Amino acid sequence: MTVKSFNTFRSILVLVLLVIFCPLAIDIYLPAFVEIATSLNVANSDVKLTISLFMVSVGIAQLILGPLSDKYGRKPIALFGIVIYTFTSYLAYLATNFDMLLIARILQGIGASATFVSCFAIVRDSFNANKSAQMITYLNGIVCFIPALAPILGSWLTTEFGWRVNFLFLTGFGLISLFIFLTTYKETKPQDSHYQGNILDFRRFMPMLSNASFMFNAIICLLSMSAILAFVTSAPAWLMTEQGLTMQSFTYWFSVNASISILASFIAPILIKRSTKKALTIGLTLLVLGGILLIAFSNIKQAWAFMVPIFITSVGFALTLGSAAGKALEPFSKQAGTASALIGLMQMSGAGLLVTVTHILNLTAPLYVAFHMLLLLPMLILLIKDNKQKLHYEMS
Numbered sequence: 001m002t003v004k005s006f007n008t009f010r011s012i013l014v015l016v017l018l019v020i021f022c023p024l025a026i027d028i029y030l031p032a033f034v035e036i037a038t039s040l041n042v043a044n045s046d047v048k049l050t051i052s053l054f055m056v057s058v059g060i061a062q063l064i065l066g067p068l069s070d071k072y073g074r075k076p077i078a079l080f081g082i083v084i085y086t087f088t089s090y091l092a093y094l095a096t097n098f099d100m101l102l103i104a105r106i107l108q109g110i111g112a113s114a115t116f117v118s119c120f121a122i123v124r125d126s127f128n129a130n131k132s133a134q135m136i137t138y139l140n141g142i143v144c145f146i147p148a149l150a151p152i153l154g155s156w157l158t159t160e161f162g163w164r165v166n167f168l169f170l171t172g173f174g175l176i177s178l179f180i181f182l183t184t185y186k187e188t189k190p191q192d193s194h195y196q197g198n199i200l201d202f203r204r205f206m207p208m209l210s211n212a213s214f215m216f217n218a219i220i221c222l223l224s225m226s227a228i229l230a231f232v233t234s235a236p237a238w239l240m241t242e243q244g245l246t247m248q249s250f251t252y253w254f255s256v257n258a259s260i261s262i263l264a265s266f267i268a269p270i271l272i273k274r275s276t277k278k279a280l281t282i283g284l285t286l287l288v289l290g291g292i293l294l295i296a297f298s299n300i301k302q303a304w305a306f307m308v309p310i311f312i313t314s315v316g317f318a319l320t321l322g323s324a325a326g327k328a329l330e331p332f333s334k335q336a337g338t339a340s341a342l343i344g345l346m347q348m349s350g351a352g353l354l355v356t357v358t359h360i361l362n363l364t365a366p367l368y369v370a371f372h373m374l375l376l377l378p379m380l381i382l383l384i385k386d387n388k389q390k391l392h393y394e395m396s
Helices: 001-017 021-027 029-038 044-072 074-094 098-126 131-141 145-161 165-184 202-210 212-242 246-275 276-296 303-329 333-363 367-373 377-385
Strands: none
Touching: 001 021, 001 098, 001 131, 001 165, 021 044, 021 074, 021 098, 021 165, 029 044, 029 131, 029 145, 029 212, 029 246, 044 074, 044 098, 044 212, 074 098, 074 165, 098 131, 098 303, 098 333, 131 246, 131 303, 145 165, 145 246, 165 276, 202 212, 202 246, 202 333, 212 246, 212 303, 212 333, 212 367, 212 377, 246 276, 246 303, 276 303, 276 367, 276 377, 303 333, 303 367, 333 367
């Protein structure tokens, strides 16, 4: 193996490590939702807040952590994130009431935020624009192993030891990751990566906010994530309480969906390499189609009627996220941390807030998820009409 190949392998290993912190903290305890509600004497809808507020925290923290990574480097920010994530996972394990669990999850989101923003800044540091889009999609495929494996593990941990042990597992994961990161990663921040002004001077985000292509693609990331988050927060109660599925059956359906996502996320780069716009158009079409099918099947009280449309949207999500996120980051190679922070804020906090606010609609799970998927319809229309490629031009 050449030095260049070894460095590339090492970079990919670090990216894989950093990118799974956030989804692992979401997916491992999904089978424990009902038990948590019972144990802490709260409603199922309250337990959803442990995910949506976690996501809000992940996004907002990036406003500070992204610029800090441009100033001080990716390594110190990632290390900070891993340490905070590990400590707050243990705090969640010790939680004696719901407020304590919620606080732990919000703080845990800050740790996950640091690993998230570091990961995507490293992507932009290490690869060109087209490769960045493909790498983001590959990382999405790797992330999809988490929904496949984490609920299975979480189901076993919850059944054998109780819901708290899920967070003890996250604590151990954080400690092991800390050792691997310290012994593997070498700083990738470019020498000419510039940082100006005060950390709290948010005018640094103006180049991104004034860039039509960035905003269009970042909004697509936001709405796509909100659709996935709506599904994740609604599925446990809908399938296990309303449909009467056992924890094992619930895990099975999630695993099938994750397997489809894995396959789609490793095929998607082939389409993205040919044409990011075509890949994005197909992805958005599948997401909208999934929403329409959820509405059409909403009166069928069987698990397949809820999950089959989700299978379709999982393929759409794989095509959409890589195409949109890679395009949004493309013009900002010298401000990768800052740009990653802004897209992370929109994708995480924006999605978390949107999902939290739309709970007031009091829709059934199928209609609730469909509502979020159909929010992408205007973006699909704009993309199709974008003949001058002002919103999503092809990568060179």
